[in-house]
Amino acid sequence: MSESTGDTRSRIQAVALELFSEEGYEKTSLREIAERLGVTKAALYYHFKSKDEIANSFILDRIEIMDRLIEWAEAQPPSAGTRRAILRRYADELFGGKRQLVMRFFEQNQTAMKNFSAGKEMRAGMMRLADLLVRPETSHEAQVRAALSLFSVHSTWFAIRDPDVTDEERREIGVKIAYELLDKIGVEVPASA
Amino acid sequence: MSESTGDTRSRIQAVALELFSEEGYEKTSLREIAERLGVTKAALYYHFKSKDEIANSFILDRIEIMDRLIEWAEAQPPSAGTRRAILRRYADELFGGKRQLVMRFFEQNQTAMKNFSAGKEMRAGMMRLADLLVRPETSHEAQVRAALSLFSVHSTWFAIRDPDVTDEERREIGVKIAYELLDKIGVEVPASA
DNA sequence: GTCTATATGTAGATAGAC
DNA sequence: GTCTATCTACATATAGAC
Numbered sequence: 001m002s003e004s005t006g007d008t009r010s011r012i013q014a015v016a017l018e019l020f021s022e023e024g025y026e027k028t029s030l031r032e033i034a035e036r037l038g039v040t041k042a043a044l045y046y047h048f049k050s051k052d053e054i055a056n057s058f059i060l061d062r063i064e065i066m067d068r069l070i071e072w073a074e075a076q077p078p079s080a081g082t083r084r085a086i087l088r089r090y091a092d093e094l095f096g097g098k099r100q101l102v103m104r105f106f107e108q109n110q111t112a113m114k115n116f117s118a119g120k121e122m123r124a125g126m127m128r129l130a131d132l133l134v135r136p137e138t139s140h141e142a143q144v145r146a147a148l149s150l151f152s153v154h155s156t157w158f159a160i161r162d163p164d165v166t167d168e169e170r171r172e173i174g175v176k177i178a179y180e181l182l183d184k185i186g187v188e189v190p191a192s193a
Numbered sequence: 194m195s196e197s198t199g200d201t202r203s204r205i206q207a208v209a210l211e212l213f214s215e216e217g218y219e220k221t222s223l224r225e226i227a228e229r230l231g232v233t234k235a236a237l238y239y240h241f242k243s244k245d246e247i248a249n250s251f252i253l254d255r256i257e258i259m260d261r262l263i264e265w266a267e268a269q270p271p272s273a274g275t276r277r278a279i280l281r282r283y284a285d286e287l288f289g290g291k292r293q294l295v296m297r298f299f300e301q302n303q304t305a306m307k308n309f310s311a312g313k314e315m316r317a318g319m320m321r322l323a324d325l326l327v328r329p330e331t332s333h334e335a336q337v338r339a340a341l342s343l344f345s346v347h348s349t350w351f352a353i354r355d356p357d358v359t360d361e362e363r364r365e366i367g368v369k370i371a372y373e374l375l376d377k378i379g380v381e382v383p384a385s386a
Numbered sequence: 387g388t389c390t391a392t393a394t395g396t397a398g399a400t401a402g403a404c
Numbered sequence: 405g406t407c408t409a410t411c412t413a414c415a416t417a418t419a420g421a422c
Binding site: 029030031041042045049050051 | 414415416417418419
Binding site: 026027110111112114127130141145146147152158162 | 214215216217219220301302303304305307308320323333334336337338339340341344345348349351352353354355358362363366367369370373374377
């Protein structure tokens, strides 16, 4: 890191992330990114060797966090308490700060993710996490509840349209509802109404 | 409908829907669609005047169903029973039969939808439906629960990985969990744990 | 580290023969 | 209704000057 390049590189990432999220990865061109930054396309290629690499660069960071979380989760006993703890860490560590923008990008570009190495890894991580939230249960219902609990955290940034609600408030609401879903896993549910 | 063209048109729609869902709308080219059908690109242009129009053509059908549902929902009294009834119709009428593939396409191509007239209409419809599931409540929590209840129906096709589970079974599981979420709207929820 | 210029490919779309 | 041939535009990516 002896280059004074860190700034431009970061600015490219920031602009790319924003455009990729807004209008989709495929539809966003390098010309667009370069123009918004006030540089030429060629400049982008000095910092990243391809368009894919730009996307990968900010996903890799999230994968590292997620892998640590998975590793930790695997070492915990499968219990209601562990489920809550996993989800809490998921919400705090993957959605904390401005990094949540990466999760939104991931969420909104699911099909594009299939073509990235990093994207595939991320998808696999999400599935693994869902599995860890289900065990020791195995029912299909539990699988859906686990997936929905993760999505609960994601959903708050579009389901709550009021722009005055802060990211922290959203996270708390998402976690609360996720807990409700998780707490029904591994418990006999009485047939209702 | 005097042309014997209905068949080719339908085949184009079917193949396009499949490819759009698998690899994304932007990434799928007309060349790909034509090749898989064993025709040339020019043939596609006889049946549709643009790529957009192909996507619009199968979304329009879902919009009609959704608009009828919204219209009906607006005429009902806002109650727990109405919420369940709306969701049940959502699951049955929009996801019934092979038409659920269109909903999956919609789901997986959210960013692309922003550029379609039909896509925007569909998104607006989903939001309107979420609003109808919330009233007369207004809390942010209720908004998230409503959005999640709709997504519960969607989620069953990827959260349940066992391929032997039928579409009908998935729908029932999705609806069951959606009901649980909806039943907490408009009810005092005690602070738990 | 960023530029100009350009290579190369492929996309969506159209004209007009059959 | 489907074809061949082609247009136009823009994409990713590279070479080499500054």
